[in-house]
Amino acid sequence: MLKIYLSLMILGSIGSGNWTYGQKIIDLRDYGVLPNSFENASPAIVRALNDAAVADSAVIRFPGGRIDLWPTGAPAKEYYVSNTTEPDSLSKVKTVGILLNGLKNITLEGNGTLLMVHGKMVHLVLDHCRNIKVKGLRFDYERPTMSEMEVVKMTDTTVTVQVNPDSRYWIQNRKITWYGDGWKSKPKRIHMVYYRPSLETMYYGKYRPFNSGKVYEPTPGKLIFKGDFLNSEFQEGDILTFRDVYRDCLGILNNYSQNIVLKDIYMHYMHGMGIVSQFSKNIHINNFRGKPRKESGRTIAAFADFLHFSGCYGKITVENSLFSGSHDDDINIHGTHLRISESNGHLIKVRFMHEQTWNLDAFEKGDSIAFVDNKTLLTYGDAIVRSVGKISKRELQLELDRPAPKELREKHCVENLTKTPEVVIRNNRFEHTNTRGLLLTSRRKAIVEDNVFFRTGMHAILIADDCNYWYESGPVTDVTIRNNQFIQCGYNSYPDTYPIAIMPETHTFLKNRYVHKNIRITGNEFTLFAPPLLFARSARNIIFTENEINGGPSPYFPNSTKPVFFLEHCTGVRIKNNRFKDSFPERIIELKYMDKDGVDYGSKTKFKLINN
Template sequence: MIKQFAVCQLLVLSFGVKAQSIDVTTFGAKPDSFADATESVQKAIDSGKNKAESVIEFPKGRYDFWPDKAVATTYYISNSSSAEEMPVKRQSVGLMFKGLKNITLDGNGSTFVFHGKMIAWALDSSENITIKNLKVNYERPGMSEMTIKEITSESVTASIHPDSKFKIIEGRLEWYGERWVTKNHHAVLLRVNKDMLVYSSWSPFLKSKAELIAPLTVRFNGDFSKFQAEPGDVLTIRDTYRDYVGSFQNRSKNIRLLNVHMNSMHGLGIVSQFCENLNYDSVFVEPEKGSGRVIASSADGMHFSGCRGQITINNCRFNGMHDDPVNVHGTHLKIIEIVSPTSLKLRFMHPQSYGFLPFVPGDTVAYVHSASLQIFGQEIVRSAKMISEHDVLVELQKPLADNVSVGDVLENITWTPALTIKNSRFERTNTRGTLVTTRRKVLIENNVYYRTGMHAILIENDASGWYESGEVTDVTIRNNQFIECGFNSAPGNYIININPQDHEPARGYYVHKNITIENNLFKIYDFPILFARSTNGLRFLDNTIEKSEFLPADKLRAAFSFAACTNVKISGNKFYSGAKTDIKLDKMEKKDIFSKITPVN
């Protein structure tokens, strides 16, 4: 009886615990002062270290962050920059959460303005962290933007956005920011009348002579005969180097982002690396409303590398990116040496992904033949250590199987997440909408994919290019709207593309399994809808396909194309009158597919 009473008392006390409020102004931060709040805010964050639970409160206003007093640290971040592009990975972090627990950062509608190049926040070895009710922007965004006013074959007149700082030096326009200059130009054009982002070029402008003819108005004289644009279009220009990311989450768990507006980000966006249980609700990667800007991220919106647990993306919006809004994947590492019966030397193969420890003791790894992507075994890691920036020495608990060879790859299958993406909108990207390769359950539902430049959804897996792993085994794509996607990837502009890079397929082996695409709306201007290869168990059911006049259709191609697949079912779909519903099969027999549409070879 006494023991039961003690337990009840403990429960009462537990439910009665209230998070301690920490006001950043008590540490010296002042809203709307334009003063550097970095040091004061960091002190407020650090003060929560030994508290059971705390809330970092920001009275609503503008807070400015400069790199001078920011935490400087070194991070190797997946898919960011190569050793040649950025040999020293030294970055400044505006808000650093290092080894912290049970903290909520509440911006109360504030705007955080960062100066120079900074990672807005980093969560490192932390857990139970919530960031909510804030906007992130940069005093000088990394993206430069200008609106085309007049264009001929010999000149272009453009209006420069006020945020895009520039200087004309000896007849050449140079883009610059706070302690940085754009040196390696990449350009994407927004065709305003079609609301579509297409690839473009800064090259003719580099070769032209620029002159300022009015405030923020520049005339470029040169050869523009091959430059495709119309008055009103917006040309967006950035550096190709991904030397920073918008925010970084590393080896952390139970992370929640709520009502967060990422209005501008340098580089790769919100990156999570070896994190567990991520819940993003009402995260908006888009330019600030009324700013006149069209791009929010120089690359991806959200990037997840080697995560696990549950990733949930709900009520989010992605508008204005130079790369994919969402990418979820692991990493294949190549075996370059069999050191002993239980030890392997592995190498990061893509130049922009390296330097981070890909395994810890107890992780399970899968052996994969790189050419076929065939998984042929698995083992548990005893130890792992970096022996150089690109090489890893891993020791396994048991001796290697006889068929393990140099050139095969390993994937960490302990760190593979379940993924739910729902009630979100993807638009104004020149690339794909969503990339996903994870063996856990994937649900993509009730979203709108609007005029993504390439495939709305790409399921790949490769051990030859980006080395982004791995297989999918349970994917449901339902109740989404796919509207006029794929204009940058013709002729293979399938709305959904299941395309593992198994260059030498293994007989009878299928890379991907159990993919259901049902009750979606496809509004298409061209013919291709779905491509799949090396997939066992693919269902395309009860979808509606409508015709759009958004752009002229390209030459006639099959609506469905399948290569080396089996157990394919196409049934119950509603096509617009006169729709071309051809199915193309490659390395398949008719018994591999059930459909009332007659396949053609």
């Protein structure tokens, strides 16, 4: 006992900070980080992380309250990030508020601390880390790169607005410039989305009239724009939200890391993409809250996607979370197709094709790959990567364990089969987005259950896959969508207002060959704006059973003639034992490029079948 006691005394005296049973406890207060001081905490956090790096395990305790981060004294590092790297020669170096580089067994204990960043910064980077838990932190921008204003009054020639206090502007020669710490928006790159509080819906809008007209400022924060507003989509009471579209930052980056837990994380604003996880393994997100602080009066929390997973593997779990106020999709899970530019025996050259995704380590030795026909999206061969060589920032050379298949043609692609995740999306709420709730493309088992999708502007759930546009892979093979609520989704996609869309980007079909398979949609409740319910293309074994569908004539889309179910080149579709509200419009199932034997819809008196 004496030896153990002495050992613990010696252990407790090593380095700065306290030790508890071999785990180093680092209190940021000891480094001068005090709540609500409004001083720059960046240098102190760097010192604390340096001390944590020498420990086998460490807890870093934040002080609570508000702490502020400026670029001065903060680390900076070059990062190429999926769907984020702009296609230009400008520097990709990013300033990082909290950088964990090559660390393991670290817990960031937030205690509800609000981290307020000044200027464009990545809030947090986990770079080649293992066993990291981040909990109880809140992130925001002192000046978000999103500007917002409420329409108070409008005519065909004038719009009077009240600008949110967090949105800074400068008026010169009757023209307005929106600016922040170290940046200003370029008028021609401004993208606008407006929010209608009365309906809790969001729509694309045109900022052009505000650029071309003149602006007057009768009082600070109150502006009068004069110009041509005759055909403007928005109306009095709407919130206009707009940004420069250039993506040069993000919220949190999980970069080639493993075993990451994000719990009780609040994201009140993120510039660029949101939380991007690329080529990372085993990510668990629990009680994420993506929403502006109530006292800010703002509407938008995410410049683009809230959560974006690219080339991840192991298991992704997102549960008990809220997604409210994004300018793009709430969750996007995908891999990346790379185009084969050259083939010679066991060697192939592959190229990143999308302009915002490049210079990534997309393969490593031992990865399994599949060859994909870009026209049909069907696979026709596989191989194992023996080695990877970098030719340029956009092109890699892969040495394979076998020659490329004879079927290989120009514009065909490869998909990394190893870097595909199992997925669980559970007990979340999706709201206040003009695009999609969930994009899901993974070959492994996926469960989407007990979620609420509330008035997503486009499809609540989109299962895509393509080799020609975004190059986001790949097919799904085992998806369960159960016990969710879909409430009036898809209004921005009229007339194709399908809450669920299985829509691979192909129009070339081969007999008895399908892109997606084994999709079960059961026990859900749908409340529809208009008749469209399910769109499915090139899919095998779709089960749509035990769902409740409420709808009927809609004041929003009274003339919709779209079918309830649209099936294109599908087989093994079963539509049975669903409960439709009595006032629901005519129940049409439309088939295209398939035989009617490919769908079993039970009592044929309740449906009208159209076969094109």
